[in-house]
Amino acid sequence: MADGQGILVIGELAGSELALVTREALSAARSLSGALGGEPVSLVIAGTDLGDAPQQGISAGADTVYTVASPVLEGTPPDAVVAVAERAAQVASPRYVIGSKTLLGRDVLPRVAFRLGTALAQDCATLEVDSQQRLVATRPVYGGSAIAKVACLQTPAVAALRPKSVEPLEPDASRTGEIKALDIQLDDSVVKAKVVDRTERPSEGIRLEDAKVVVSGGRGLGGPEGFEPLKDLASLLGGAVGASRAVCDAGWLPSSYQVGLTGKTVTPDLYIAVGISGASQHMAGCSSARAIVAINKDAGANIFKEARFGVAGDWQKVLPAFIDQLHELLQ
Amino acid sequence: MPLRIVVTAKQVIDPETPASAFRIDPQALQVLPPASVPPVVNGFDEQAIEAALQIKDAAPDTHVTVLSIGTSFAMDVMKKPLAMGADELVLVQDDALVNSPDPSVAVHVLAAAIRKLGDVDLVLCGRQASDWDNAQVPLGLAEELGLAVTTIAKEVAVENGLARVERVLPDGSETVEIALPALVTVSNELGQARYPTLRGIMAAGRKAPTIWSVADVGLDVSSLTPGLELVGLALPESGAACEFIEGEDDADAGRKLALKLREAKLV
Numbered sequence: 001m002a003d004g005q006g007i008l009v010i011g012e013l014a015g016s017e018l019a020l021v022t023r024e025a026l027s028a029a030r031s032l033s034g035a036l037g038g039e040p041v042s043l044v045i046a047g048t049d050l051g052d053a054p055q056q057g058i059s060a061g062a063d064t065v066y067t068v069a070s071p072v073l074e075g076t077p078p079d080a081v082v083a084v085a086e087r088a089a090q091v092a093s094p095r096y097v098i099g100s101k102t103l104l105g106r107d108v109l110p111r112v113a114f115r116l117g118t119a120l121a122q123d124c125a126t127l128e129v130d131s132q133q134r135l136v137a138t139r140p141v142y143g144g145s146a147i148a149k150v151a152c153l154q155t156p157a158v159a160a161l162r163p164k165s166v167e168p169l170e171p172d173a174s175r176t177g178e179i180k181a182l183d184i185q186l187d188d189s190v191v192k193a194k195v196v197d198r199t200e201r202p203s204e205g206i207r208l209e210d211a212k213v214v215v216s217g218g219r220g221l222g223g224p225e226g227f228e229p230l231k232d233l234a235s236l237l238g239g240a241v242g243a244s245r246a247v248c249d250a251g252w253l254p255s256s257y258q259v260g261l262t263g264k265t266v267t268p269d270l271y272i273a274v275g276i277s278g279a280s281q282h283m284a285g286c287s288s289a290r291a292i293v294a295i296n297k298d299a300g301a302n303i304f305k306e307a308r309f310g311v312a313g314d315w316q317k318v319l320p321a322f323i324d325q326l327h328e329l330l331q
Numbered sequence: 332m333p334l335r336i337v338v339t340a341k342q343v344i345d346p347e348t349p350a351s352a353f354r355i356d357p358q359a360l361q362v363l364p365p366a367s368v369p370p371v372v373n374g375f376d377e378q379a380i381e382a383a384l385q386i387k388d389a390a391p392d393t394h395v396t397v398l399s400i401g402t403s404f405a406m407d408v409m410k411k412p413l414a415m416g417a418d419e420l421v422l423v424q425d426d427a428l429v430n431s432p433d434p435s436v437a438v439h440v441l442a443a444a445i446r447k448l449g450d451v452d453l454v455l456c457g458r459q460a461s462d463w464d465n466a467q468v469p470l471g472l473a474e475e476l477g478l479a480v481t482t483i484a485k486e487v488a489v490e491n492g493l494a495r496v497e498r499v500l501p502d503g504s505e506t507v508e509i510a511l512p513a514l515v516t517v518s519n520e521l522g523q524a525r526y527p528t529l530r531g532i533m534a535a536g537r538k539a540p541t542i543w544s545v546a547d548v549g550l551d552v553s554s555l556t557p558g559l560e561l562v563g564l565a566l567p568e569s570g571a572a573c574e575f576i577e578g579e580d581d582a583d584a585g586r587k588l589a590l591k592l593r594e595a596k597l598v
Contacts, residue, residue: 079479103501107482110434110470119433119558122465136562141463142362143346145353148463149563150432192479192513193496197506213598237598245519255520256502261464262519264501270597281346281461291597293588299575302350307573309595311588313581321585329593 004155006040007032008092009062010085010099010108013076016051018060021100023168025161026061028127029098030169035129039095042066044088044182046081047073058177061169066091066182075198077191078107085112087184094156096135098127101160113158121150121159135159143261143280144287164267164288201256206240208259213239214268216259216286217247220275220296220315224252229319230274236326242266244282260285274315278303295319333392334489336383337445338417338455339468340376340399342409345369346461360564362462370405372412375457379517380412381524382487383455387416390489394418396448400428400440406540413535414527420540421448425552427545430462433557438471440555443548445476453494454514458483466516473514481507485520 007029012019022043029041043062045053047069054065066088072080085108089097097116099109101123113120124137125147135157141148152159208214215234217227227241234241242259243252259266261284271289276282278294278301286292287306294303299312311318345368352365364370372380380397387393397412400423413420423444431437445451454476459466466482473480485504486497489511496507499520509515527535545552576591578584592598 106466107470110465110467111474111480113467114435114438114471114474119435120467121559122463122467138563140567141564142344142353143461143464144567145350146355146362147563147565147567148432148561149565151560151562152558153560154558193481193507193509195505196508198500198503199505200500200503202502249519249523255499262458270592279347280350291595293592293597294573295585295588304573304575305350309576309588309591310573311576311581311584313584317581318585318588321582322589323585325586325589326592326598329589330598 004093004095006042006092006094007096007098008089008094009041009043010097010105010112011043011045011057012100012102012104013045013047013050013053016047016049016053018045018053018056020168021102021163022057023060024163024166025098025100026057027169028161028166030061032096032127032129032135036095036133040064042092042094044068044084046070046084047076054179056171058175059171059173063177065177065179067179068182068184068186070186072186072188072190075195076104077193077195078104079191079193080186081108082111082115083186083190084182084184086115088182089116089156091182095133097156097158099160101162105160109158109160116156116158118154118156118158119152121152121157123162124159125162125165127159127161140284144284145280163265201254206238208240208242208257208264208266211240211266211268213237213270213272214242214259214266214286214289215239215272215274216242216244216276217274218244218276219246220277221247226275227253229323233272233319233323236323236330237270239268244276273303273307274319276303277301278306333394334386334390334452335394335450336386336453336455337396337398337448337451338376338379338383338412339441340380340397340412341373341460342370342399342401342404343373343460343462345371346374355564355566357564360561362564370408372408373457373460375459375517375519377524378519378521379455379457380415380417382484382517382521384416384525386487386489396421398441398444399423400437400444402426402428409540410535411527413538414531415525416531420538421543422540423543423545423548425545427552427555431557432561433559434465434467435471436555436557437468438475440545440548440550441468441472442475443550444543447548452511453489454478455487456514456516458516458518469514469516476514478512478514479509480514481509482516483518484515485518487515487517
């Protein structure tokens with residue numbers, strides 16, 4: 001596949017809708033296509049029921065959509081998605097392959113790159129084409145302490161786009177494209193890692209990822225009881241509670257509360273961090289917030305480097321007065 | 332047959348290194364190891380070692396090999412897994428093994444080393460390394476070795492030729508069964524890795540690591556061509572300076588913070 005052409009997007013579904021991350025990846029692919037003189041953008045989507053997703057893919061920027069509908073894809077096992085993506089890359093023979101750095105993408109894209117005999121640029125915040133038509137990506141490294149720029153030397157170049165790095169295109173129902181069933185035989189034997197049990201613990205109230213306000217606590221809260229006022233504050237502001245990794249590792253809250261590089265990435269309008277030092281690991285999960293407000297006893301804490309407003313003081317004294325005053329203001 | 336486990340471990344710059352000590356050389360495109368902060372074994376890899384040792388606790392004849400690659404090693408740091416209870420430490424040390432932006436270089440070398448170690452039932456890896464957070468080596472390794480793979484484990488048990496893996500999901504967990512030989516990546520939810528005991532430290536002192544070169548594992552250094560090139564490295568631009576809200580006391584500062592957020596239309 002030395003002479004690839006065009007861009008292939010490895011798509012994801014949310015239910016039977018095209019996932020937002022895939023609309024973002026298609027938007028990035030259209031920009032790259034523009035830089036390559038209009039090379040075609042294709043999309044592969046796989047699931048048990050694709051619903052209207054293929055058409056949504058065309059509206060969101062794809063010229064060709066390869067589809068795979070199979071019961072083997074129940075629960076989207078990475079083993080099956082890898083096989084689909086590999087096959088799609090063989091058929092489309094692209095110059096670039098773009099996916100999303102999601103729970104699924106993290107399991108799938110490195111394996112796809114490896115099978116294609118090429119390298120994956122991971123966790124890309126930006127993607128561009130250089131003068132030699134190489135794909136060049138910027139990405140945070142060392143937990144965001146540095147930004148690296150990497151150029152892909154092989155074809156196809158594979159990149160995992162960091163969610164929420166690119167605005168999706170406005171869906172355009174007048175766009176036209178081709179929908180084709182991908183020629184692949186899938187059977188259960190492809191799935192080597194078998195899910196035998198799944199326990200969902202849906203978060204109470206607003207999902208962290210969707211919340212407009214997130215109130216997060218760290219080790220500085222001293223224990224699980226420290227989170228009680230944070231819960232009050234979150235409910236007052238119609239937001240959700242988050243936590244640093246140290247809090248979840250200590251068992252004060254379940255890991256579903258964890259904000260950070262290995263936890264959830266949140267993008268609220270307001271992120272209130274209480275007793276959080278702001279290790280880069282944590283900031284990677286919240287630095288896209290519109291405004292960060294920090295309460296921490298150490299004025300030199302890293303969190304204040306990214307905060308818009310801060311109080312350097314004892315949270316046990318600052319927080320009750322802050323909450324009381326907010327109550328008054330919001331009445 | 333006793334179970335044979337290989338755990339991969341990477342020596343990294345301590346991720347707790349304060350931002351003030353974090354330096355890069357933007358010309359050489361290198362992160363400069365902080366002189367004042369010693370390196371550590373990547374935290375997730377320590378948890379992978381812990382997962383292996385828990386399996387060994389249940390089946391004491393299990394053999395645990397810890398495998399690392401790099402240009403040079405801080406031996407007191409890299410011997411920690413032995414002190415924790417691993418049986419063997421294998422280091423592939425070669426000037427060619429600089430921290431490449433392309434994880435597939437590490438994949439080829441680790442895979443060759445694991446093949447040289449012989450029949451392995453289970454490979455455990457940390458979910459990602461705290462330097463580049465690529466989370467790619469384990470998956471590439473599984474592909475190259477033809478192993479079934481699952482990721483982000485908080486519990487790994489082995490019985491009857493199967494690994495039973497409890498995986499962390501964003502809002503819950505799932506149990507995955509995977510036939511051996513297999514590769515599993517381990518996450519921090521597994522829990523704090525055990526501390527070396529004094530006896531463990533003494534025993535580790537007497538064990539010499541096996542040191543191989545790239546040629547020793549049957550690879551030609553010239554075949555290790557990266558598919559990614561680092562073309563830039565910079566410190567992030569710092570955001571707007573923080574406005575510190577002060578008051579007569581902490582409570583007063585809290586009240587003023589609320590008024591400030593209202594004024595800025597953030598609440």
